[in-house]
Amino acid sequence: EALRIDVVTIFPEYLAPLRAALLGKAIDRGLLQLDVHDLRNWTHDVHKAVDDSPYGGGPGMVMKPQVWGEALDEVCAGPTPPRLVVPTPGGRPFTQEMAREYAAEPWLVFACGRYEGIDQRVLDHYASRMPVDEVSIGDYVLVGGEVAVLVMVEAVARLLPGVLGNPASAQEDSFSDGLLEGPCYTRPEVWRDLAVPDVLRSGNHAAIARWRRDRALERTFHRRPDLLAALPEDALDRHDRAM
Numbered sequence: 001e002a003l004r005i006d007v008v009t010i011f012p013e014y015l016a017p018l019r020a021a022l023l024g025k026a027i028d029r030g031l032l033q034l035d036v037h038d039l040r041n042w043t044h045d046v047h048k049a050v051d052d053s054p055y056g057g058g059p060g061m062v063m064k065p066q067v068w069g070e071a072l073d074e075v076c077a078g079p080t081p082p083r084l085v086v087p088t089p090g091g092r093p094f095t096q097e098m099a100r101e102y103a104a105e106p107w108l109v110f111a112c113g114r115y116e117g118i119d120q121r122v123l124d125h126y127a128s129r130m131p132v133d134e135v136s137i138g139d140y141v142l143v144g145g146e147v148a149v150l151v152m153v154e155a156v157a158r159l160l161p162g163v164l165g166n167p168a169s170a171q172e173d174s175f176s177d178g179l180l181e182g183p184c185y186t187r188p189e190v191w192r193d194l195a196v197p198d199v200l201r202s203g204n205h206a207a208i209a210r211w212r213r214d215r216a217l218e219r220t221f222h223r224r225p226d227l228l229a230a231l232p233e234d235a236l237d238r239h240d241r242a243m
């Protein structure tokens with residue numbers, strides 16, 4: 001019933017924020033089951049080594065396959081295997097659509113690499129036993145996968161039934177209609193000489209919806225033309241096109 005998430009990392013303390021605020025509540029309420037594991041628990045040597053130099057030479061270190069193999073054999077054991085998610089800047093881009101797919105799974109295991117990455121044979125091995133996704137959260141490079149896991153788990157957990165107070169919040173997000181959300185306002189009516197747009201105080205719900213749609217189109221055009229270009233043929237009506 002509840003989504004189960006396991007995270008394997010050499011820095012378990014990095015994942016502490018997952019137990020704070022909204023997600024902490026979701027865990028306390030049993031909507032999400034989270035276990036964070038220290039990869040070094042599966043080392044055998046006194047130095048607890050998890051990395052070694054790369055075959056073929058070059059800078060940096062590669063995470064050793066034996067340690068990951070023992071860790072994932074144990075963490076992924078069960079009657080039906082989990083989906084294994086490996087954060088890496090070389091992965092497929094993480095999207096809201098993937099967040100929705102992950103939220104519909106019963107069990108996710110995140111394997112956090114540090115250094116140059118995990119020996120590729122680990123991913124190849126598990127890919128014949130379970131779905132394995134190498135995923136990136138954007139076109140920039142982080143030190144390790146831990147912060148990417150924070151991002152992905154938060155994006156997934158807020159979609160789980162009961163996590164958000166108002167389920168409409170998840171339905172009206174940026175991206176749910178393929179456009180960015182426009183601006184929003186609250187009291188006071190005037191702040192530092194800046195007034196709230198009149199239409200939002202008009203009580204004319206059709207006019208408000210039209211205004212919001214126009215601001216969303218305008219913002220998407222300026223900031224994310226790639227999203228506009230990707231909309232399906234029938235996504236824009238005659239008024240939208242006149243914008």
Ligand code: 6GU
Binds near residue numbers: 148
């Ligand atoms: Cl998922 N991991 C790392 N290390 N860097 C990244 C990333 C992931 N996504 C973007 N940059």
